[in-house]
Structures are given as C-alpha cells and as structure tokens.
Amino acid sequence: MADVARLAGVAISTVSRALANPGRVNEKTRLKIDAAAKQLGYTPNAMARNLRVGKSNIIMIILPGSLYYGVSQIIPQVLQSINNALIQNGYHLMIANLDRDEMSERHILDLAFSGTVRGAIILSSKLPEVDGRSLANAGLSIVSMLLDMSEAGLPSVVTNDREAVREVTAELIRLGHRRFLYIAGPEGNYHDVERYAGTLEALRAAGLTEEAVTRSGGYLGYQEGFEIGVEAASDFARLPDKPTAVIATSDDMAVSFISRVQRMGFNIPGDLSVVSFDGSPVCEFSSPPLSTIEQPAEEMGQAAVGLLMERIDMTDKGMATRHVIPSRLIRRESFALVPSNSA
Amino acid sequence: MADVARLAGVAISTVSRALANPGRVNEKTRLKIDAAAKQLGYTPNAMARNLRVGKSNIIMIILPGSLYYGVSQIIPQVLQSINNALIQNGYHLMIANLDRDEMSERHILDLAFSGTVRGAIILSSKLPEVDGRSLANAGLSIVSMLLDMSEAGLPSVVTNDREAVREVTAELIRLGHRRFLYIAGPEGNYHDVERYAGTLEALRAAGLTEEAVTRSGGYLGYQEGFEIGVEAASDFARLPDKPTAVIATSDDMAVSFISRVQRMGFNIPGDLSVVSFDGSPVCEFSSPPLSTIEQPAEEMGQAAVGLLMERIDMTDKGMATRHVIPSRLIRRESFALVPSNSA
DNA sequence: TTGTAAGCGTTATCAT
DNA sequence: ATGATAACGCTTACAA
Numbered sequence: 001m002a003d004v005a006r007l008a009g010v011a012i013s014t015v016s017r018a019l020a021n022p023g024r025v026n027e028k029t030r031l032k033i034d035a036a037a038k039q040l041g042y043t044p045n046a047m048a049r050n051l052r053v054g055k056s057n058i059i060m061i062i063l064p065g066s067l068y069y070g071v072s073q074i075i076p077q078v079l080q081s082i083n084n085a086l087i088q089n090g091y092h093l094m095i096a097n098l099d100r101d102e103m104s105e106r107h108i109l110d111l112a113f114s115g116t117v118r119g120a121i122i123l124s125s126k127l128p129e130v131d132g133r134s135l136a137n138a139g140l141s142i143v144s145m146l147l148d149m150s151e152a153g154l155p156s157v158v159t160n161d162r163e164a165v166r167e168v169t170a171e172l173i174r175l176g177h178r179r180f181l182y183i184a185g186p187e188g189n190y191h192d193v194e195r196y197a198g199t200l201e202a203l204r205a206a207g208l209t210e211e212a213v214t215r216s217g218g219y220l221g222y223q224e225g226f227e228i229g230v231e232a233a234s235d236f237a238r239l240p241d242k243p244t245a246v247i248a249t250s251d252d253m254a255v256s257f258i259s260r261v262q263r264m265g266f267n268i269p270g271d272l273s274v275v276s277f278d279g280s281p282v283c284e285f286s287s288p289p290l291s292t293i294e295q296p297a298e299e300m301g302q303a304a305v306g307l308l309m310e311r312i313d314m315t316d317k318g319m320a321t322r323h324v325i326p327s328r329l330i331r332r333e334s335f336a337l338v339p340s341n342s343a
Numbered sequence: 344m345a346d347v348a349r350l351a352g353v354a355i356s357t358v359s360r361a362l363a364n365p366g367r368v369n370e371k372t373r374l375k376i377d378a379a380a381k382q383l384g385y386t387p388n389a390m391a392r393n394l395r396v397g398k399s400n401i402i403m404i405i406l407p408g409s410l411y412y413g414v415s416q417i418i419p420q421v422l423q424s425i426n427n428a429l430i431q432n433g434y435h436l437m438i439a440n441l442d443r444d445e446m447s448e449r450h451i452l453d454l455a456f457s458g459t460v461r462g463a464i465i466l467s468s469k470l471p472e473v474d475g476r477s478l479a480n481a482g483l484s485i486v487s488m489l490l491d492m493s494e495a496g497l498p499s500v501v502t503n504d505r506e507a508v509r510e511v512t513a514e515l516i517r518l519g520h521r522r523f524l525y526i527a528g529p530e531g532n533y534h535d536v537e538r539y540a541g542t543l544e545a546l547r548a549a550g551l552t553e554e555a556v557t558r559s560g561g562y563l564g565y566q567e568g569f570e571i572g573v574e575a576a577s578d579f580a581r582l583p584d585k586p587t588a589v590i591a592t593s594d595d596m597a598v599s600f601i602s603r604v605q606r607m608g609f610n611i612p613g614d615l616s617v618v619s620f621d622g623s624p625v626c627e628f629s630s631p632p633l634s635t636i637e638q639p640a641e642e643m644g645q646a647a648v649g650l651l652m653e654r655i656d657m658t659d660k661g662m663a664t665r666h667v668i669p670s671r672l673i674r675r676e677s678f679a680l681v682p683s684n685s686a
Numbered sequence: 687t688t689g690t691a692a693g694c695g696t697t698a699t700c701a702t
Numbered sequence: 703a704t705g706a707t708a709a710c711g712c713t714t715a716c717a718a
Contacts, residue, residue, distance in 0.1 A: 043453060043457045043476075045457060047390050047458055047459070048394050050390045056390065083438050084440070092437055094435055094437050095426050095436045097427070113386035114387060115388045116435065131381070226624055226627070255628045256628040259628035259632075282569075282595075282625055286629075287602060287630055
C-alpha cells in the first residue's frame, strides 16, 4: 500500500480510503490511485485488515463427522450454495469437521477463539465445549441448518419434515397401506423426532396406532446411511407380518434397503412402497425411481447465510428465529397401491 | 496476551515464547504461564500471528464449478481426508469454487493475492488468470489433484487411469466383447485423454481398431454426469450395431445410463456389461451392483497434502513431481461374458 | 479532501 | 532465560 501511495503521490491513508470507501475521496485522486494499484498488481492484505478492524471475514461450516450419515448426498450442493451466498456478502467459507472426539472439538474452538472465523453454520446438534471454552461463548454468530436448535438459542433453518412426512404417510394410508417400516438415522435427534412424530400423527389421524409401524435403525455406530439400510433389510426379512410401506429417513438408507430386499425377491413397488428423505439426484435413476422428500439445499444454504448476516450486524441478539423451508415430495414409481394380496 | 503476562508476572514476549516454543523457556515460568492462560481462557489471535510472520495457515481447495461433473460423488470424502491431513499439519481448509466465469476467477485470485491463503489444492485444469494477475505467480504453493498438471509445473496426484482402463478393457475383450461404448466427460481433459487412450491401447493389443468403440458425451454444456448418461442412452438406442460393453467415465453417468437402457428393455449384464469410474459407495447398491474403478479419495487427499507440505517448506521449488496412486477395479455383477447371440 | 499518527495482537531482534 | 521494543500492513480518529 505504501508503494501504491508513493506511485500515486498521495498518503497511505488516502489509498486505504480510495480502495475501501471510494465515495469518500476525490474522483481524480481515486483514478490515480486505482491506476497505480492496477499497475503494481496490488491487492490489500486481508490479515492486516482483519486484524485492524478486529473481525475476520471467514465463516466456518461445521459438518458432522460421519459425513455419510444422513444428508451426505446433498453436502456438495449445500457447500456450493453457502459458499456462493457468502461470497456475495464478502465472506469466505472454511470447513470444520466435528467428530465424536475431543480433538475435533478443540480444533473448532481454536478456530473460534483465535479469531480466525467470524461466524459459523452448524449442521450438527452438538456445540463443541472443552475445558471451559464453549462455542456458544466464543462471541461468534452461529446459525444452525437442518437441525432445529432455536431452543438452544441458535437461529435455525429447517424444513417442515413433520408435516411432509405426515402427508406422505396419509397418502400411503389412502393407498391402502396399514403396516409400515420406519428406518431411523441417529436416534433422538431433531430429524428423527420430527419425522417419526409426523408418521405417528398420520397413523392416529387414520385411527391406527403406533403398532402399525416397526422401527429399524437408530444406532449411532454406523458411518454410512447405506449400512443402516442393509441392516433394515435384515430386520424386514425377519418380520412375520411384512410391512407394505417403508419410510427411510435418508436416500442412502432407501437405496441400500431396496437393493437388499429386491435381492430377496421382493418387488418395489409391487410388494412394498418406499419413500425417503433428501432428494438426492441419484434417486431419479434408481430402479425403480425413488420417491423422496426433497431437502432444498440451495434455498436452505441461502437462508442460513441470510440469517447469519442478520446476526452479524445485529447489535442486540434477541430471540433465535426458526426459518422453515417447505420441502416437497418428489413422487416417483417406488410408491404405489398396497398389494392386493396383503392382509 | 498482555493479560496473561500480567497474571503470570512476566513480559509479553515471554508469554509468546512459552506458547509457541515451549522449549525455549524455563520450566517453572512455562507452567506459570500455562496456568494463567488456561485461567483466562486465552487463545492466541491467529490473524495477528499470521500478519506478523507473513504467512497464512489456510489452504484453499479449488473445486470445479460444476460439482456434479465427474467425481462429484467422492467430493465429500476428498474434503474430509484433505481437511484431516491439513489439521495434522496445523493448517485449515477453505473452499473456493472455480466456475466458468471471470468473477469466480477474480475471487480466487483475491484469496491468493490478499495473503488469505498460503497454498492451494486444485481439482480443475484451469489456473485462474485475470488482468495480469495469475494464480501461478501468486507466490502460493499449489498442488493438483485428480488431473495431471505436472507439465504446467504443478506437483500432481493422480491415479493410473490409463493402465486401469486398459486392463479392464482387456478383460472385457477376453469375455468376448468386441463393440464398446465409451461415455466421456469433458472432452480433452486429462481424465478423458488417459482413459480413452487406455481403452484404445487394449483394443490394439487385441488386434482391434478404434472402430470397435463409439464415443458418447464429451459436451461441456452439462451440469451433471447424470445428464451425460441419459444422453448416452439415447445414443445407444440409435446405434444399429449395439455395443455389448460400456465404459463410463464416472459412476453418475453409468447409473443414469443403466437406468435408461434398462427401461428400454436391455438387461445388464445379460445384454450389456458396464464399468465406470470413481468407486462411489452407491455403486454397491445399484441394480445390478456396478463395477467401478475406484478413485482412492482418502489416499489421494493425503498424498496431495503431503506434496503440498513439501512444497511449502521447499526453498528451491524444483521440478513438479507426479504422484501416481494405483486405482483398482471393484468388480461386481454389471460385468459379464458377451451375450451369446451377439454377432 | 487529504495527511499524520496511533494501534490492532502477535513475533523476532537485540539487550540485559 | 527473560524483557523491551520495533515491525507486520492496514484502518481510523483527528488535524490540517
């Protein structure tokens, strides 16, 4: 910057102003400075700037360690939409992985307390906390995405899973289905709670009870949704009264489940209807094409960044809002009338 | 840091030393300082540190804009392995997207010239260059991954695609196949060149000519590999002499291709053997399970980071090395003897 | 409108 | 082994 100033024949501070607040400097001077900067191929040093203003322009996205649990299929879209939205606002995106170990928690806390990042978008239900340092008290702006953490004080971007699955279940009931298999991801988290609740609501509304549904999955030991689907297929094989409809809480689970039960000789959707969550592109090309409740990654990413930007400018951080994005069912062939021979 | 110094009763510079070079300070003093730091919940400011030492500890990964072109399925694994390897070395990972527009190039150049990042791992064949600023001259350490750019001076981590596809093609020939369909990604890039060359080499070694293979795909207009597979299925439908074996250059392409030709009534592998590239987890659960030439994301990520670390410490950047990671065929049912009724 | 100068939180040099 | 101090490159009062 000193070089640019010298070349343009002005003071350093004028260069700084010309580059950051072009309005607050004389037109002629500005042009001289721009020319000098371009000639020298000058780009302001971001670390110096951030140090001086006391804020970083980096946001971190905290991904749950087992990427392949649940929404793995849409992670690339999520990253892309968040990154684009951040760039629009002058921010950059850093990746942080939160595993079930203290090291990864510590790493994230360092990122926060060292001032490396200014804010975070978190896709996990756990806020890192080690040795008295907690992400909640790091002075960051944080927004949750996918999971509702508004009760923990974080603005959250979620989809209306409960409602969506309730409607889908109702439709399955309308198609004659009376016995369901529900394949759960990590038990007890927001997605599981909401989606299972939606399923039960639809059952009750139709005069059925929780006995109509068998739960599978819910273990925390698995790395990938695929494994859960495989396990669910074994569960299915053991059931004396076969369910005729399956609700899988991720596309991965549905894909591997279908693969296994087809191998056992069951026909989809002839013997068994299947619907899952996420809206992965691959569902369209599964055989049969898979019905899936879309998680609108693009919109969610944008919304999350929007909320984050609000939080960042906010002086008084009030209540945590909950931003619900409607998800829709993409209906494909995996979904049909109950088989006529079904009891 | 001043607070810690005061509490520990030492000078600021001693605190700095104690935290950064614990060896160069008296045992007792160090303990006092550590205690004070912990008591105050102190974490050193990264931006100040980086400014002072003149280096950032952030590495960016440059992803090609159309994420779903080619290797999209393994991007999450790639990110995870790179991030883990970087953390081991005290670095963080930032995401950058390189689209086919000037804005994204400019953005990446800013990241580089502003000193925000110290190095880059690039998964694209194009180095950003706008207005005289070029990524090649930004003073960064850069490593290429997936594509061989060693001739452009970048250490590169690649798989032995040519050899792998040559062997697979030879095996298909052994199984009796004589007519091939090759589904290309972006035409002319390293993957396309190598993989097609490997196919031809195997054909020639068996006394066949290039006429044995029909090329499909190769357009740059598509966003997703899936679309290319769909298009290839149309091409396939139009061919008078149907190929009996298909080599798809990504799993996405194979999945959508299979879905479409199955719908046309073709049986895999009865009528048609299929093999593809990438080793996406989903291939195992396709129907039929898909043979795929694995791209070992984990190893490649680690190797890329390894090369990058070498480059960073290197005073004299000599030749760009090429690091080849062997990929292997995961053989599954999509792959069989040529149909007996084939001409 | 522009210039002067202080200071952001570190590290590194040089004394002590 | 420790302490005082300058400097990294920028922004921002405040003064001119």
